[in-house]
Amino acid sequence: MQVHAAVLSAPRTPVAIEPVTVDPPQPGEVLVRYLASGVCRSDLHVVDGDWARPMPVVLGHEGTGVVLSTGSDVDSVRAGDRVVLSWMYPCGSCALCRSGRSWLCERSSAGEHVLADGTTRVRRPDGTALYQYLAIGTMAEAAVVPAAACVPISAEVPPEVAALIGCGVATGFGAVVNTAxxxxxxxxxxxxxxxxxxxxxxxxxxxxxxxxxxxxxxxxxxxxxxxxxxxxxxxxxxxxxxxxxxxxxxxxxxxxxxxxxxxxxxxxxxxxxxxxxxxxxxxxxxxxxxxxxxxxxxxxxxxxxSSYGSCVAALDFPKIAQLYLAGRLPLDRLVTRPIELTGVNTALQQMRDRAAGRAVIIM
Ligand SMILES: [Zn+2]
Ligand SMILES: [Zn+2]
Structure with missing residues (x-):
């Protein structure tokens, strides 16, 4: 399918909104139509060249969406599910995953910004393959991601709130509740x-x-x-x-x-x-x-x-969503700037200028 994505081609250059092609999901993968993506400081660190990452890359790692279709061998989610994306999808079988510390998984390909087979399903019209930041690249209208990165949550949580659960909220909540x-x-x-x-x-x-x-x-x-x-x-x-x-x-x-x-x-x-x-x-x-x-x-x-709030995404994301719905975590107060995908460079600059709260892209 043809969608738009926020692509960074080199550090310290503007992010470009590009038309890209998303190919169908392979076994173990899921096609997600993104509904919202936060603009997180980790994206800014990549744009500003503080952290070296492979490029060109579709930015964004704090997102939520709806499952459109799944590849074979996927039974954790199905079409229509509302999901929050985990930026550290666990391999599920390494010693760290098996010991219940999946946030430290070292066999996940997320750190290489590719899917499990070492490639991605997103490319430019000229065929150039694009990396997906932390294997999910959420600043896009859609993406193919590992099934293990998709955590189902209640559709009652508004997308701009659900997106933030995937990074900033899990990191802060988990630092207090899990790590410390x-x-x-x-x-x-x-x-x-x-x-x-x-x-x-x-x-x-x-x-x-x-x-x-x-x-x-x-x-x-x-x-x-x-x-x-x-x-x-x-x-x-x-x-x-x-x-x-x-x-x-x-x-x-x-x-x-x-x-x-x-x-x-x-x-x-x-x-x-x-x-x-x-x-x-x-x-x-x-x-x-x-x-x-x-x-x-x-x-x-x-x-x-504290990495990712020591969160096991599949357990902690629904817990956080439940606490929000119960009125115990005022997550909506974090969303100070709802923006469109084209507003990403402005949002990054506002972050450099220390604007309060979070910019969230509504797709
Ligand atoms: Zn983040
Ligand atoms: Zn693992």
Whole structure:
């Protein structure tokens, strides 16, 4: 079928909306008509050249859609199902998958941005094959994806909300609920109030953390943080760590949702004895972050890396959708800018300019 897709041909160039051909699904694959795709910071990292990825590539990894057809050997979904896409489809058979840690699967081809057979089903009119970002390339009107990347969820969840479950929400929710397992009644600090950080804030509220202090460099982001459950907000300036200590008396769980060496060092200074520092945001490749090598062991601090919120997509995505429908996670507050596919370059620039909330492409 002929569709439009957002294609990046080289780092630090504009994304082009191109007509492309999507070929039929092969065994184990699914043709999905996308309904919505978030514009996530990980897309921006690729566009800005922070992370090296193969190109030309159809961008987008935070999406939802409707199954149009399936290849043979697919029984997990069928035509008409509403699905959220997982950007790390699990192989299902490696030691990590079998041990219940499918978010770390190393046999998935998602990291190569191709389907399981090493190719994709999307090409330009001249025949040039295109990569699909994390095997799903959601900034498109349709795509063929691995069946294991498709997680069925309730069609009652609006597409612009469902899309965000696939990356930003799962990452922030899971960092709090799965990776850190934050208990009720403890002080939590979340630095960086984009889609991931705001999801962490509302999840901290869900589990009963208190106080919940959100930190960001802009006031509109802090306003959103208060709207989704932050009890206190702190504008990131020179003495934010000192104010953090005054509000909390020491942070039990500190989340870096940016991926910043400066934030990690700062958060390390705010921890209560036995406190936990959780790295959620990712830095540019090759960058290192520093912690205090005396205080960390002396005060019994813990350092955790959280990938995809330690989510098993097939279990956690429907759980998150259910919590949204029950009114327990105000995910719709994250959607501040509904846009069309042609608006993607503008949305990327707004992200560089630190616009609050999430731009979501409605197909
Ligand atoms: Zn993302
Ligand atoms: Zn695996």
């Amino acid at each position: 397992q934050v208990p009720a009644g403890v002080p939590v600090c979340v630095v960086g109030c984009g889609g991931v950080g705001l999801s962490a804030v509302m999840s901290a509220a869900l589990v009963g953390a208190d106080p919940i202090v959100a930190v960001d460099a802009t006031e509109p982001a802090l306003h959103l943080a208060r709207a989704v459950g932050a009890s206190h907000t702190v504008l990131a300036d020179v003495d934010w760590t000192e104010r953090m200590r005054r509000i909390t008396g020491g942070v039990e769980y500190g989340f870096d949702c940016i991926g910043s060496a400066e934030v990690v060092t700062g958060l390390g200074r705010t921890l209560a004895p036995g406190g936990t520092l959780v790295l959620v945001g990712m830095t540019a490749q090759g960058e290192t972050v520093a912690v205090d090598g005396y205080r960390f062991p002396d005060r019994g601090y813990r350092l955790l890396g």
